[in-house]
Each structure stands twice: as structure tokens, then as C-alpha cells.
Amino acid sequence: MDYCYTEGISFLEKVTEKLKERIEKLDQSILAGQKDIESMHDYYWENYTEMDQYGYEDYDNQQALLSQTNANNELLLKRRRFRKMLDSPFFGRVDFVYDGEEEAEVFYIGIGNFAEDTGMTPLIYDWRAPVSGLFYDYDKGPASYQAPAGTLEGEITAKRQYKIRKRKMIYAFESDTKIDDEILKTELGTNGDIMLKNIVSTIQKEQNAIIRNTKDKILAIQGVAGSGKTSVALHRIAYLLYHDRENLKSSDVLILSPNSVFADYISHILPELGEEPVQEMSFDLFAYKELKGTAADCEDRWHHLERTMKFPDEERERIYKEKQSEVMAAQIEGFLTLLEDSLMDFKDVEFKGLKKTESELIQLFYVKFQDIPLLKRMDAVMEYFVDEFETLRDRDLSDEEREYVQEKFDRMYVTKDIYTIYNWLMEDCGYPCLADVPCEKRVLEYEDVFPMLYLKYRLMGRGSHRRVKHLVIDEMQDYSYIQYLILAELFSCSMTILGDKFQTMDDHVQDVLPFLPKVFGRKVRKIVMDKSYRNTVEIASYAAGIHGSKVPGLLERHGKEVMEASFENMEQLLEKVEENLKISGEDGFETAAVLAMTEEEAWEISQLLKKRGLPLSYIDRDSSAFKPGLTVTTFYLAKGLEFDQVFTVWNEKKVNPLLTQAKYICATRALHELYMFGENSEYYL
Numbered sequence: 001m002d003y004c005y006t007e008g009i010s011f012l013e014k015v016t017e018k019l020k021e022r023i024e025k026l027d028q029s030i031l032a033g034q035k036d037i038e039s040m041h042d043y044y045w046e047n048y049t050e051m052d053q054y055g056y057e058d059y060d061n062q063q064a065l066l067s068q069t070n071a072n073n074e075l076l077l078k079r080r081r082f083r084k085m086l087d088s089p090f091f092g093r094v095d096f097v098y099d100g101e102e103e104a105e106v107f108y109i110g111i112g113n114f115a116e117d118t119g120m121t122p123l124i125y126d127w128r129a130p131v132s133g134l135f136y137d138y139d140k141g142p143a144s145y146q147a148p149a150g151t152l153e154g155e156i157t158a159k160r161q162y163k164i165r166k167r168k169m170i171y172a173f174e175s176d177t178k179i180d181d182e183i184l185k186t187e188l189g190t191n192g193d194i195m196l197k198n199i200v201s202t203i204q205k206e207q208n209a210i211i212r213n214t215k216d217k218i219l220a221i222q223g224v225a226g227s228g229k230t231s232v233a234l235h236r237i238a239y240l241l242y243h244d245r246e247n248l249k250s251s252d253v254l255i256l257s258p259n260s261v262f263a264d265y266i267s268h269i270l271p272e273l274g275e276e277p278v279q280e281m282s283f284d285l286f287a288y289k290e291l292k293g294t295a296a297d298c299e300d301r302w303h304h305l306e307r308t309m310k311f312p313d314e315e316r317e318r319i320y321k322e323k324q325s326e327v328m329a330a331q332i333e334g335f336l337t338l339l340e341d342s343l344m345d346f347k348d349v350e351f352k353g354l355k356k357t358e359s360e361l362i363q364l365f366y367v368k369f370q371d372i373p374l375l376k377r378m379d380a381v382m383e384y385f386v387d388e389f390e391t392l393r394d395r396d397l398s399d400e401e402r403e404y405v406q407e408k409f410d411r412m413y414v415t416k417d418i419y420t421i422y423n424w425l426m427e428d429c430g431y432p433c434l435a436d437v438p439c440e441k442r443v444l445e446y447e448d449v450f451p452m453l454y455l456k457y458r459l460m461g462r463g464s465h466r467r468v469k470h471l472v473i474d475e476m477q478d479y480s481y482i483q484y485l486i487l488a489e490l491f492s493c494s495m496t497i498l499g500d501k502f503q504t505m506d507d508h509v510q511d512v513l514p515f516l517p518k519v520f521g522r523k524v525r526k527i528v529m530d531k532s533y534r535n536t537v538e539i540a541s542y543a544a545g546i547h548g549s550k551v552p553g554l555l556e557r558h559g560k561e562v563m564e565a566s567f568e569n570m571e572q573l574l575e576k577v578e579e580n581l582k583i584s585g586e587d588g589f590e591t592a593a594v595l596a597m598t599e600e601e602a603w604e605i606s607q608l609l610k611k612r613g614l615p616l617s618y619i620d621r622d623s624s625a626f627k628p629g630l631t632v633t634t635f636y637l638a639k640g641l642e643f644d645q646v647f648t649v650w651n652e653k654k655v656n657p658l659l660t661q662a663k664y665i666c667a668t669r670a671l672h673e674l675y676m677f678g679e680n681s682e683y684y685l
């Protein structure tokens, strides 16, 4: 047995013992803490009637209780981390000789810090600790890392990698190259996990640079399919949380994600890395909530995609695109300038002897309060009026009086209804107007949702979300110019923006990187990730061929050739799917997917496969869970996910403007096997 392995095992044994001891001690402290909390509760309930009349004692008690509860929560978190570490305490080791010293210091690296006791030198260092950068960034030889006190230089004399599962050493070896490609290939070649994996033990140097970047406020990553964008973004969140515990909590981080299934698919990563889950939201849902008082319902992206595929209409698509574009944003600005006059109908105001003439009001409106958004400005003028009244009369207005005055001022707007104003804008731009119906009957088509929301913010202001301190935008290519303007209005925090222009859900590739700096009004650091880790060489080359783009950098992981076939009808096609499906049996796969174009097709296929007796999960836009086994869904809901086997199914006779992008998205979802199956019946026409 080699030295590296035996030494690894003996350290594993030592650490396991120490972890167990530490967990036991924590058990006791937690128990003692809980008893304290209980007795503090008891004391409070027994004595609170007698506590001093000013409430000092009561306050002190509450504070003591709070700090004891917090202390106990921290212990609970620590215990949770150590329990997790028991399974696999470390995965790397670096021996580092600091400049000017003789002997190497040994650093073991794992998912968290672990010392025998608080304040002692760690036996294991958190992968996010400054010293752990050595493991990811350097081979043997001269190296340095950034410590709080400055750069520390020295030499790496040894570097090792381990795989430990359920307290058993699976392998241990000396790695003199970067985190070894062979290991990476083996890790990627195995099935076993169905959700996205944490990649702490094999983070690559380029990925590490992104994860550890705290300098750039806005990072935008254009990465080829499978380059680890989502993984890197999540590890970056964990890194930021670790290094800024004081200011950044999990609840301060928001991920804009494409759908709920994707949110489920990535949800376990942060807890696995010892952090609490972060907030997650879809932008469409957010818009729907924000427009509640303006329209009864809003279509979402899926409606639009389905319509584009079912009823391709170039003119309609042109209008859709224009409405989301920079040109539209400029048109809205021009429109707003004119609206300053056309929306207003000034009249003298008089209330119980206090009068403001039309020209005085105009002066206040256009000069004194000119910086306030148009639909909020009259409120400011009214407050000015009310203030003057209350000062002169030396009394406050009653609620009824206030309402009466408010009405007078509100009447100076021709309308306050955003929907009506939006229709004026449509008229100005030469687009068809939306139906003139009352709010409860208004259903916004997707093309109008974001321009209307943007108009609303420009008219009413919004104020940025102070609670969100870091925003992650995944699938950046799927957001329009107008959507980015809204995001810039809403969030002024640091951001990680990531995506792949080739996966745009549109008939054209959209590259958002050129306009981001303009929208956010600041420098955006752009990073390209051009190596793919997901697909085999065969699948990646096939996928690149769909766009005629160059094959990304790949690990030389080979697999089955991509199978392309055309079938006369769906039954024959599904026969072939069944024949090739390998999700059961000894060396079967964990996940497989049949990916169709439209929801209707996906549903139909799921029913036909069920009839064949195949167990499966059907994912539609309302689904929220990702499950092992066979999944049937559309290409657009499969975004961001991956499957061991993918069967892409489309109708060859049908005109589908999204077909090229859809095929590319489907093809790049496959880890090991890809089947591209066309069907040429007239069924779906």
C-alpha cells in the first residue's frame, strides 16, 4: 500500500475520533444550553408580574434569553457541519514551506474548518479559507496565497487528493499536476447523483478565480454549456457568505432562476456546503406580482414560447422583440417627456380658506418637485399644501379631510392608470392597443409585461431592494434589454450574471454582454468559460455542429456515438426510445429524459410512454421537483438540468423557429448518451 494512502488513512482515523469527541461535547453543551433556555422561560413566567415597573428586568431577561438562544443555534449549526464532515472529513492536502522556513506546514482541506477545540489550530481547513487557494491554484513548486495580512509566499512540496465516502478511504494519491484530469473524468463518468453535485474537491483554477473574486461588483460569465457556470455561481455564494459573515446572510442573496424545477435541482448544494439555502425567484412571477393592481393576469415566458412554436408569425415576433429592446426604452423616455404635459390638467385648489392657484401648482410641480417620478409628484405637491394648511391652522387634518384633499389633487392627473397610459404609448409607437377593459379582465400578453412594468417604475419609482445584497442571474441570455433596465432599477448590489449565448430561447442567439455596462452604469467584469465538463466528446462535438460553432475545450471523456434517426410515426419512435432506455438494471443510469418541443407534445409522449408501462415523471411549468428515473418534458423546462441519457424528439414536418436552439439545449443536457429522433407524421401539424 502506498505511503500517501496509509498516511491518509491514519489522519482519517485521527480526525474521525476527534470529530466524534467534538460532536459529543457539542451534544452536551447544546443540552445544557437548552436547559438554561427552559429555566429562563420558567423564571420569566413565574416572575414577570413582579418585575420592576419600568420593565428593565423584563428587558434584561428577554435579552439574556435571546443571546442564549442565538448561542445555542450556533452550536447546532456547528454540530450539523461536523456531522456532515464525519462522512468525508477532507479531500485535499497541501504541504507548504513558507519563505524563510525549513519545514513544510501541512494543510488538510475539507468542506469546513475543524479544530479539536475553539481557538486551536485547525486540523482541517475550510475550502474557502485563504490557504486553501493553494490547493486549487498551484501545482508543486513556488506558490503564494492572499492572507488577511498580505501575500504569503513559499513553495508547495506536496499536494494530495483523497476520496472518502462514509468514513472509508476510496482513493488517495499524490497529484503533481493541477487537480487531476483523470480524477475529474472518473467523477464525471459515474452516475449516482441525480441533482447537481458540489464540486469542492475538483474546482478548476479558472473556476476558482471566479469563485474567489470579491473585487468586481458585477461579474458576467459567458460559459459554454456544461462549463460549470451554475456550479461556480453557487460555490461563489458559499465563498462570499464565508468571507463576509458579518454583513452577508443567506437570506440576503437572491437567485433569479429559470423555473422551480431548476431551483429544486440546485437547492441542496448550499446546505451541502454548510450554508443555509438562499432566496430564489422567477422574474416572471415577480412581474406578475408587481403588476397586480394594473392587470388581473400576465402571461409568462412559456406562453410566449409555446405560441411562437405553434403559430409562427414573423411580424408578431418582430413586434415582440422591438418591445423588449433598447429602442423601446428610448421610445419610453421620449414618451415620458411629452407625458409631463399631456397627463396633467391643473386647476386651482381651495380648501377651507387656503388656496393655491393653477400657476402656483405648476411652479411646484415642474420646478420644486421636478425630480419626483411623475405619478408620485402630485402627492408631494399635496403634502406641501397640507403642511402649509396644518402650520397656518395649527392642527392636523382629519382622515376624511385628507381623503377629500387627496381626491382634488388626484383629479389633476388625466388618469393614474398605468394600463391606459401604456396604451397611449402603444399608439405613439404605432403598435396595436391593448383591449380597453376594466382591470379584472385584463390579461397581459408576455410581450407587454416587461415594457409595462418598466413604464410603471419610470412613472412611480421603485427604490432598490436593500435586503438583497447579492444577486445571481442565471441564464442571462434569456433576459431582454428592458428586463435588465428593470433589474438595474431594482438592485444596486453586487451581482453574478451567467449564461450561454448559444442557449438563447429564441430564433436568434442573444449576447447580452455588450449592453450590460451601459444598463448598470458601471464596469462589468466579463469572464469566458470555454471548457465543458458535462458532455462526452461525441455529444459536445455533435452539439457544436448544430450551431456550426467550434467544439469547446473538453476532458477527453468518450462515450457512445450520438444516434440520429427519423421515424414515420410516434409509435415507432417511442419503440426506439424504449429499446435504448437504460435506467433500470445493474449498470443502468440514474436519469434519462425525453425532451419534446411543445407542452402538448411532451404531454402526449408521456401518456404514450405510460401506456407502454414505463414509469416516468412528467414536468410541466407548474412542477417544482426534480426526480430520478425517466423524465418527460419540454426543452425549455430542461434548461440548466442534466440527464445521463437524452432523447430529443421533434416533428420534422413542422415549421418551428426555435428548432435550432431547442436542439442545442437538448443535446447539451446529455451526460453520456444522446439520441436525436425526428418524427415525420402529420399528426401535430
Ligand SMILES: Nc1ncnc2c1ncn2[C@@H]1O[C@H](COP(=O)(O)OP(=O)(O)OP(=O)(O)O)[C@@H](O)[C@H]1O
Pocket: 184, 187, 188, 196, 197, 199, 202, 203, 204, 207, 223, 224, 225, 226, 227, 228, 229, 230, 231, 232, 499, 500, 533, 534, 639, 640, 641, 642, 668
Ligand atoms: N470542477 C468541476 N469538477 C467536477 N465537476 C464539474 C466541475 N465543473 C463542472 N462540473 C460538472 O459539469 C456539469 C455542468 O455543470 P453546470 O450545470 O454547473 O454547468 P453550466 O455551465 O451551468 O451548464 P448549462 O449552461 O449547460 O446548464 C455538472 O455535472 C457539474 O457537476
